[in-house]
Amino acid sequence: MSIGVLREGPLHAALKDWLAEPGDRAEVRVDRFHIDLVRADGELVEVQTGSFGPLGPKLDLLLESHRMRIVHPIAAQRRIVRVDEHGEVLAARRSPKRAGTVELFHALVGLPTLLDHPNLVVEVILTSEDHVRTATTARRRRRQSDSGERRLVEVLERVELRRPDDLLSALPPLPDDAFTTRELAAALRCPVALAQRAAYRLRALELVEAAGKRGHAPLHRLRRASSDR
Structure with a gap:
């Protein structure tokens, strides 16, 4: 093997x-x-x-x-499955x-x-x-951990x-107007932290560009060539 x-x-x-x-x-x-x-x-x-x-x-x-x-x-779609040491499903x-x-x-x-x-x-x-986990979780540095x-x-x-x-x-469609990462998160239906990663990577791919600020929040917008889709 x-x-x-x-x-x-x-x-x-x-x-x-x-x-x-x-x-x-x-x-x-x-x-x-x-x-x-x-x-x-x-x-x-x-x-x-x-x-x-x-x-x-x-x-x-x-x-x-x-x-x-x-x-x-x-x-x-995900199902959390708990098994015992023999692999039998408990829950x-x-x-x-x-x-x-x-x-x-x-x-x-x-x-x-x-x-x-x-x-x-x-x-x-x-x-x-199926995300299969053991019946008990291991403790690592005072925190429970079970990667399953x-x-x-x-x-x-x-x-x-x-x-x-x-x-x-x-x-999902991005906003037509300039948007913050919080507004991007709402459009993508994801956490703000993931929207921040998305904005960074979309900028790196030249799909979005900086669009100034709204208050202290940086703004982004679709580049013109990408928005005509």
């Missing part, structure tokens, strides 16, 4: 199997990196369940000479949290202009997942992002 397989979690493994097509090769070494799937047409496919930051060295080396696809799952409840494509801004940490590369496709997969593990239940939707403008099309 390869190093890549040994390190992958159940969600990663399930998505890799779900994505596999006839002619694909799994866990292939390309240059000095292991690649999740290599398509028959040569496209390199990486399933990334967390931040894209760790992919930086791999992308730096491979993107100039290979077509690549990063597949990122977002739990649009299950539906999480009220609903997530959408806006969650991608968490993953783009450190690589805000990633969507601007012509050899790269980012595919967001909206999923139904994500398990795929169903793929609900696939969204391909081939260029920066595709990101705007995949989000």
Whole structure:
């Protein structure tokens, strides 16, 4: 079994199997990196369940000479499942949290202009997942911690992002007038902290621009070329 397989979690493994097509090769070494799937047409496919930051060295080396696809799952629906030490289900409840494509801004940490590369496709997969946790939580530095593990239940939707403008099309409509990050949060239906990340990354992609201030709050607005969509 390869190093890549040994390190992958159940969600990663399930998505890799779900994505596999006839002619694909799994866990292939390309240059000095292991690649999740290599398509028959040569496209390199990486399933990334967390931040894209760790992919930086791999992308730096491979993107100039290979077509690549990063597949990122977002739990649009989630169930919290508690299990005992034998894996038997003790309790299950539906999480009220609903997530959408806006969650991608968490993953783009450190690589805000990633969507601007012509050899790269980012595919967001909206999923139904079980988040499986143990019956008891471990204590770390006086705080309870249980990262659990994500398990795929169903793929609900696939969204391909081939260029920066595709990101705007995949989000709820942004305000037509200049907006604060708090107003952006309301438009995207997300926490203000995530809206702040979104504003930073949208500026880096030149999809929005600075628009002065309202009081002490910085303002942003859609760039003219992007707003005519």
